Amino acid sequence: MNKMADSNPETEDMQFVFADDDVNDAFDELLLEREMLSPELLRSAFEPTLVRASAGTGKTYQLTARLLKILLTGAPPESVLATTFTRKAAGEILTRVLVTLGAAADPDNSDALEGLRQQVGLPGLPRHVCGDLFHRLLRNIHRLRICTLDSLFSQLARALPFELELPPGWRLTDEVEEVWLRQLAVGNMIDVLESSEIESLISMLGRGDVKRNIARELIQVVETTYEMSRQGGVEAWDSIQVPTRPESKLVTSTAGAFRMVEIKQKSLRELLEKMADHLDARDFGPLVEQTLLKNIHKSRIAKEEVKFGRSKFPPELDSNFDVLYQAVQCESLSLLRSQNQATGSVAVYYEGAINDVKQSQRAFAFDDIAVRLARVFRDLDAATIQNRLDSKIDHLLLDEFQDTAPVQWQVLKVLAQSVVSGAGGDDSADAEGGSLVRTIDPRRSQSFFCVGDTKQAIYGWRGGVAEIFDAVDRQVDGIISRSQDQSFRSSRVVLDAVTVAFQNLTKHPLAEPPEIDDPSEKSVYEAEALQDFAKKFPAHTAAKDLPGYVRFVTGPLVPPKVDPENPKAKPVKPTAKEITAALMDATAEQIQALNQAAPELTIGVLTRTNATVAMLIDRLESLGVDVSAEGGNPLTDSVPVRWVMSALMMVEHPGDGRWRFHIAHSPLADHLPLAESDPVDAAANRLRSMIEDRGLAETVMFLTESLRPACDSRDSVRLHQLVELTTLYRHTARSRLRDFVDLVNVKRVQRPRAAAVRVMTVHQSKGLEFDAVFLPEIHKELIGQPPQCVADLPDLGQPPVGMSRSVSEKQWHYLPTRWQRTFGGNVKSRVTEALCLLYVAMTRARQGLYIVTPPSTKRDFANKNAASLLFHAWAGASDEADIDPTSGNAVLYESGDPSWWDNLDRGEDAGPDSSGAESADSDDVTPRRAIRFRPVGETPLRNAVSV
DSSP states (O other): OEEEEEOOHHHHTEEEEEOOGGGOSOOTTOOSOGGGOOHHHHHHHHSOEEEEEOTTSOHHHHHHHHHHHHHHTTOOGGGEEEEESSHHHHHHHHHHHHHHHHHHHOTTOHHHHHHHHHHHTOTTOOHHHHHHHHHHHHHTTTTOEEEEHHHHHHHHHHHSTTTTTOOTTOEEOOHHHHHHHHHHHHHHHHHHSOHHHHHHHHHHHTTTOOOSOHHHHHHHHHHHHHHHHTTTOGGGGGOOOOOOOOOHHHHHHHHHHHHHOOOSOHHHHHHHHHHHHHHHHTOOGGGTTOHHHHHHHHHHHHTOOOEETTEEOOGGGHHHHHHHHHHHHHHHHHHHHHHHHHHHHHHHHHHHHHHHHHHHHTEEOHHHHHHHHHHHHTTSOHHHHHHHSSSOOOEEEESSGGGOOHHHHHHHHHHHHHHHHTOSOEEEEOTTSOSEEEEEOGGGOOEEEEEEOGGGOOOGGGTOOTTHHHHHHHHSTTOEEEEEOEESSSOHHHHHHHHHHHHTGGGSGGGSOOSSOOTTOHHHHHHHHHHHHHHHOOOOEESSOOOOEEEEEEOOOOOOBOOTTOTTSOOBOOOHHHHHHHHHHHHHHHHHHHHHHOTTSOEEEEESSHHHHHHHHHHHHHTTOOEEETTOEEGGGSHHHHHHHHHHHHHHOTTOHHHHHHHHTSGGGGTSSOSTTSOTTHHHHHHHHHHHHHOHHHHHHHHHHHHGGGOOHHHHHHHHHHHHHHHHSOOOSSSOHHHHHHHHHHOEEOOSSOOSEEEEETGGGTTOOEEEEEEOOTTSBSSOSOOSEEEEOSOTTSOOSEEEEOOOGGGGGGSOHHHHHHHHHHHHHHHHHHHHHHHHHHTTEEEEEEEEEOOOSSTTOOOSBHHHHHHHHHHHTSSOOOOOTTSTTOEEEEEEOTTTTTTOOOGGGSSOOTTSOOOOOGGGOOOOOOOOOOOTTOOOSSSOOOO
16 A cells, blocks of 8 residues: 655646657657647656555555556666665566566456556556567567666776776675785785784774784774774774863862761771772772762762762852863773874875775776766766766666665765656646646656665664665655555465564563653663654555454463572573574474474575574474475585585695594595505695696595485585585686685585575575465574764764764763764664564464564563563563563464464465465475484495595
8 A cells, every 4th residue: 555655746736747749759669649648647656756566465466566667668678777785686676577478468467457557557458568568678688777786886896987986807806815815915914013012902902901912802803893993084084072181289189078077887988999090090990980980970960969779969069060071071082092193194004005905906896886987977967977877877766775874875876876866758737827837758757766674674783774764854855755665475364464564663661761851871772763663664455355364472480499409499590592502492392293283385484593593403303394495595405415514624634633623524535545554645645636637626526426315405505506616716826725615615505495494693584475484583682783983974964073982871971972873873772673683583474473582580570671672562562461571481472373283274375475484385395315424433334435
């Protein structure tokens, strides 16, 4: 269901009409008759539009409809650019366009033609036009640009190589090569700098603490701060002003006042004595996170006496407390400023070192290209950029816009503004002197369209910023904002539960703002995040009448352990690891029960971490459930692959006996000289010679074929995938085998067949849907550790104006107000992203949503996690008051039919669909065969085979 969210009077009162015959010199490219090019079609095809589409409401459908309208009005395919974030999504858009047109052109498929007519808003769309456009697109498929942002930026870089200062024959790096280049650049940087400079930088980076491993410290700084800081420049790191330190005599007199004051409470006297000792020694560092300093700040905000606990200090100490606070504030900000300046210096040194390395290697990361494009696009006009492309971009369509990073928007903004500024034709007033009339030639028109959902902005860790939507409203002229909240995916039961959960976030104690509005308080921003999310959350409705079920339960209650040797001792509480293990066991059993009751259902199990993915897959496999992981795991999840990696590491380090010992007790012992009587380096020398003579790929193939007889079907598939990965790897004389081993250890490779039960992280589930979804890990902290640095970014279309390393929230009150709000804004963004992650997880479910959490330790369940948020939101909307979250296996919320899958008419929904929620055929499952490990003392059957 679409509705206008924000109206634009300038376009709302505008009439779109087609150009007169004398305006166009030919009509041979027009697919539609002139009479069919109605003002409504022209408006819907060319009006600059931003669509805020909730989960399951058809974002791809809307973008495809807009693309089809543009093409049907006669726009050349090469004038259209549609971008998204993954190749899979780009392929889906192109597939939908071609399949929709092809089906509509089929004389025997009247339903497809009627569906296309409804999609584009053309009731009289002729069938032959669909066929004509279908064939036109097939003939010009190479000109239709539907691609990822990576691909688009690569095209722009190849069109502007001189402006970007790219060397001839440049290429994009992979993640393993990027790590190697980073290490090489840091090593070069250390070689160039003087030892005194390095020591000074490391000291400032560590706030006075000198680390023993300089290279590791520099790499950590680079990994955590460089990407954010590379646009800001070194001056952005020096934007925090440090107040003047109090005069020495004031500090001394303050210490004396603290010692001489008469106070009855012993605790206060001891505290003031401690403060006096630090003042006399001018040792302010240990005081920066003292509770008394925070209380001084609070008293100044509230205009009250300084307190410590419930006790008040005498009013005559107020001026002395000001001196103490100023001295400690100066110390805190001085250390932070030094750390910032050192980080800025490291960023500058590293910038030069990494650029030299990458220029010499002619290898660049996607982020390198994006930053260079943003820098160049600030100085180039849109006409110059358009002229350098193979063909001019007249129609820009952006998918999943909420995941766009500021640096990416700085590039896309130029293209967006160029198509909007040139959109349409001649404007004139009508004869009545009323609304504005715009004359349009569709073949020469321009348009801008973007679609996304701020509630699904879950990629902040890679630079995505949901506030980009607001930037579009401000920076693209005449844009119309629309919302759609009717889901074609989920049942009403699921959607009602989602709506109640997020609209009632304010029921949680975390949403209650503190009594005093102090910008240095973290709780202020946490409350704002919950309140804003709840206020803006729209009611979701269902387009389909589907049965559904939602259940929120606690896991088993793990009892305290009694020491058998000392039964009278106090029982030991279960550890977090034990509680998690019990929860995963219970979750696996529930998944198994549902899978056995309805094996035709697709089940998605969504977690927060990859470690939990592996844990659940292990438990489900032990229960006999056919399960797979979305996005894949590293190939080293297979024991035979690890044997191959050990063989390669043995070649790399023949003196390290661990690798030889590993493969000597594997089936490879029957194919390599690994007997006790063989020389220690015989096997390593044999493989090294093979790599030199035949190459790495053939050597890996020999090892995998040697292992294959001892493997089951699953491990055989992983070995086959290892061979494929090896053939794609560029092994040169300069590269090391360890580089390939590192690649295999980190690169995720998906198994070729997805099972009915699929386990993945919530991030990996984006864009997918399942009949039933299990959420077993919502008890984790809502937000994790703060980022290593924070940027002051008032305008998302411009570089940051300030950068700072993170500080503890206990020190925020020392910061200038501007930086208090910057750090607080980061907290608000991270809380909002956590809520988005929960929303994405819950809306992957079509009909069944099962949420499991450990029992709470307290009845009020006021934890800062998603489980607590749901408990308070659903309890606040329920009539049941006696719900105990501390008991095991307790139902905290339940709605719908527990047996929703009974008599379910799957119809055309059965089987695989575009969401990727494929069903699995149980007959394809081959039982696992135990891999044979050679006993430690056993001698190989033969030393080696000829190769």
